[in-house]
Every structure is written in structure tokens, then in C-alpha cells.
Amino acid sequence: MEPFAEYLERVENPQYRDRLQNIFHWITATFPTLRPKIAWNQPMFTDHGTFIIGFSVAKKHLAIAPERAGIERFSDDILQAGYTHSKEILRIGWTQSVDFPLLERIIRFNLEEKANCQTFWRKEHLLTEELPDHATGKR
Numbered sequence: 001m002e003p004f005a006e007y008l009e010r011v012e013n014p015q016y017r018d019r020l021q022n023i024f025h026w027i028t029a030t031f032p033t034l035r036p037k038i039a040w041n042q043p044m045f046t047d048h049g050t051f052i053i054g055f056s057v058a059k060k061h062l063a064i065a066p067e068r069a070g071i072e073r074f075s076d077d078i079l080q081a082g083y084t085h086s087k088e089i090l091r092i093g094w095t096q097s098v099d100f101p102l103l104e105r106i107i108r109f110n111l112e113e114k115a116n117c118q119t120f121w122r123k124e125h126l127l128t129e130e131l132p133d134h135a136t137g138k139r
Contacts, residue, residue, distance in 0.1 A: 003036040004043045011057055016094060019062065020055065023098060027053075031107060045107075050117045052110045061091040066106045067122055073109055077102055 004024055011017040020043075027034060027045060034045040034052060044054035044065075054065040071078070071085050078090050081099040085091060092098060114122070 003038060007038055007041075007043050016057055016062070019094070019098075020057070023055070023062075023103075026100060027103075027107070030104060031111070034107075046120075047111055047114070048117075049120065050114045051120050052114070053107055056089075058091075061093050063089045063091055064103070064106075065089045066110055069113065069122055070106050070110055074102065074106055077105070 004020075008017050008020060011020060024036065024043065028036065031045070034047055036043065036045055038044070039054075042054050042056050045052045051067065053070075056063045056065070065088055066074075068087050071087060071090060074090075075085065078085050081102055082096060083090050083092050083099075
């Protein structure tokens with residue numbers, strides 16, 4: 001995965017690196033029109049110049065950023081999969097399996113919702129309700 005090669009080289013843990021490569025290959029096979037790129041030192045995928053989904057590595061988890069609208073739309077599904085999330089990212093622990101059908105639904109949602117988007121980020125959020133504390137892991 002050429003656009004991400006340098007980023008992946010900097011991921012010290014080989015299991016984390018392999019997992020990322022697996023996810024990136026799955027995305028390019030499932031969504032061949034998405035463009036992989038590095039921006040803000042993070043791997044992400046775009047479509048017609050608009051952000052679709054991004055990734056980052058943390059000590060305890062893989063962070064996936066589908067923008068707030070994606071988190072809001074799939075909050076219950078994310079929690080049901082056993083993941084936690086904030087308003088902007090979902091967290092998959094390194095020992096948890098990746099729910100590829102959920103990831104596919106999130107990416108398809110962004111592709112559909114941003115089909116006519118002319119900016120990199122959404123101008124406004126689709127849903128305005130605040131997330132419940134149980135969704136963010138706050139107590």
C-alpha cells in the first residue's frame with residue numbers, strides 16, 4: 001500500500017502494523033474508488049476530494065475517524081460491537097476483532113452522505129443530539 005508505506009514503517013508493533021495493512025487492503029479491495037492519502041500525519045481515504053475515513057494508532061487501540069456524523073449514525077452499532085467512541089472517533093482495542101460489516105456500513109454511509117459534498121469536511125453535522133455518556137465511556 002504505497003501511500004501508507006512510510007506511515008506503516010513507523011508503527012513499531014508488528015501486530016499493529018499487520019492489522020492496519022489488513023484493514024487498508026480490505027478497504028481498497030471493497031472500495032476501489034477511494035483514494036488513500038496521508039494528511040495531518042494520518043492515513044485516510046477520500047472520495048472526490050472529500051474525507052471519508054481516517055485512522056490513527058494509540059497505545060491501547062486503533063482509532064477510526066468517520067467524522068461526527070458517522071459516529072452519531074452508528075453509535076448503537078459501535079457499542080453493540082463492543083467498541084467505545086468519542087464524538088469523533090471509534091476505538092477498537094488491539095485485542096478485539098474488527099467488525100468489517102460495520103466498517104463497511106460506516107464507509108458506505110459517508111460515501112452516500114458526502115456524494116455531493118464539495119469540501120473536505122462536512123459543513124454541518126447531520127444529527128445534533130449529544131451522545132449519551134455510556135457511548136463515550138464517561139461516568
